Amino acid sequence: MSEEVTLDDYADSASEEDSEQPESRFWGTIPDGWELVDGTDVYDVNPNPKPDEEPNTYIEMDALDTELPWPRYFGERNASEYSGKTFTAGDTLFARITPCTENGKAALVPEMDTKVGIGSTEYAVLSPKTERINPWYLYYVGKSHSIHDYAVSRMRGSTGRQRVPFSVFRRELDVSLPPLEEQRRIATILQNADRAVRKTREIIEQTKRVKRGVAQNLFHYGIDREDTKQTWPGEIPESWDVVQFSEIVGSNRNGLYKSGDAYGEGYPIAKMGNALENRVLDMSSADRLELTEEEKEKYGLREEDLIFARRAQEVSAAGDCCYVPELDELTVFESSLIRVRLTEDVNPRFYVQYFEGPVGSRSIERIVTETSISGIATSDLLDLKVALPSLEEQNEIASILWGFDEYVTALQNEADQFIRFKKALLQDLLSGTVRTTNTNIEVPEEIEQHG
Template sequence: MSGSPASWPLVKIGDIARVKAGATPSREKKELYFSESGHPWVKTGDLTDGLLYETAERITEKAIADTSCEIHPPGTVLVAMYGGFQQIGRTGILQMHAATNQAVSAILANRQRVLPRFLNYCFVYSRPAWKKIAASSRKDPNITKQDILDFQIPLPPLSEQRRIAEILSSVDEAIAVTQAVIEQTRTVKQSVLNHLLSKGIRHTRFKQTEIGVLPETWKVVCVSDILTDSRYGLNTPLTSEPLGVPVLRMGNIVDHALDFGSLKYAELTKADAEKYSIRRGDILFNRTNSRELVGKLAVVNEKIDASFASYIIRLRTDHTQSDPWFLHAILSSPTYQDYLRSIATPGASQANINANKLGKVMVPLPPVAEQILIVANLKSFDEAVSASTARMSALQRIKFALMADLLTGRKRVTADALSPAV
């Protein structure tokens, strides 16, 4: 870190904390070394940059005795050393006694010099620097223990550290509350969706079908029965230069909606531009990638001059039979997402669902008017999630702006300063 005011000294982590590495007990002795009732054992995937209360795995007393694992106290700051470029630099603060694996360093702060929460925020703010260090002249990106010991941070007085941590923690709490609202809204939506897709709206008579009990007036059809077109996308070189037509790829499908960031482009003939065009109501279905990503889909909600890549299938529904937003609601539901992943054909490195297999998926089909009513019932949940997501993004921008100001001393706080409104 840099930009320290004259009154704040730049100090090395090694001068204000001890750094210890972890270890991984042998997986071949799983029954001996791993236990659900053992000591929490932190891996990089457990780190979320905040307070850490639980871990995915636990290790036994025997594992502690037979390896170099140590139990660290609450307040220990943790940093991911390696485990993938997206993991490097992730942090956490122990809220219980725990050990770590070899990819996580434990930093035990001298609390007469630095507060754990302040130190953790310094590390979060410094993640770009950690990644730069990890990538420099090394075959496998990683941070070493010496990198941490030598890393410098501006060190204000303890009273100012405490106030900075309080201000940033208040924003984190607002972010956590907003995330909880999003998750709860999605949970309620799923419950409502499950009811609507099986019970419909104001039905009293039901029948048994190939896919379960449905309202008596509903049909069961294959996806292909309600499409006017099912087409693979372009297989042509793409460029980052904004020349030609934007081409949507699997990365542009995020949370079952379209994200128009990171676009690629292709120069197309007039015929190809029309053949691979996108219009409002088209469903874009990601047909290949890891099993977790196969089946991502989104409806085009606006008029856009764009095309789509070869690993996407464009679905156009027969609007006299099916509302595209209703079909999207079915296929994006957790039940159908699990089913789509289960029928994906495994490949050497990627799973795949071809258009023929997707076309044979059976779905419930109410009358179009009822489909539209069901979609309208779900719309309020999507709007609530969008509003909360926008608020969370705003809070995250506030947090990083505050870190840039407060952790460098660009703006100073006093012990009796009020937290900014968030």
């Protein structure tokens, strides 16, 4: 990793706070040398600057990240044809509608191709008064646990369309405000953690792209770069066979349906969210329900089972396949899933990659039906023709492709550690519980240039 975030950049403040310092419901006792100010003393709410050019840079809600300050992409839109909120570089965009508020969607507006940008009507735009507050410091104030939780608690409206009132930002928030120099140091530490997350995510995406290219070659040409032949599943190595999927399936079963009153305690049940997020069944969080002995026997999952999405809200998820690892306890699966248990002479880890890869995924697409809910029929799945390399080649291909997946998992764990690290720091740094003591912290230009 090129980004480094360490504990050397800050230190706990061991001194006792002045008992006469003001108190804040968000920040506790304000440190000596800091001010407690009303929010609107240091930012304007929805100033709505008027653009003098078109088209304008457009930042839609979907472009906002739940963790990072940078919008993921930009568009263009004419402000004269759209009634959204306008903003300029350095403003904070705070999503104020459910579920975006609860999820933590926010952004700091970067330099744009146009002086004025435009975005969702569901933004609260906080425009910093830069003689008082650094824009990056203001962004992190908006991302703090106390402000986020308070905003969520103040949401009003009908279920599914609740919003944070603008009055929250105009009249109800206060800011624990250090001198500008300390604001910049605090923002630098927090931004370093965000940069580490962003860099790790970039490596993850690059690894996934490389894996797709490797899979393309392996499923078309095999380990030994063979000549190819055209078959019903697609172009595959000449030495590979093609068989009906049912020929390598030992058993299969659709999942369990039980009424809502059966849920609560008992055994975990795998649902779509557990099964299809990362191609490996993840039961770290799951609903539980009571089971009969017959249900345990019929619907219990085993290591190396495959699970397919029988029904899905999105067409792209219908027929998706995942692998069942070793489980800590008896686990069953719901009715929207199909369990497939392959014969012992094939490698289930190969076929998870096969159905995700360029040959198998196109075969699955042929049997997806689109109605109110997309899905596949078990009979159609079993009738599919699939490629069948030798077991030795299955093992080699599975090892290569799962190696990419394991690397991605390790990188994602690293990104999650940086996120937890930043969240642990955020409130302490913004409240002054932890103070930046290293005056040699190198403040990046994009933070330095403000204030």
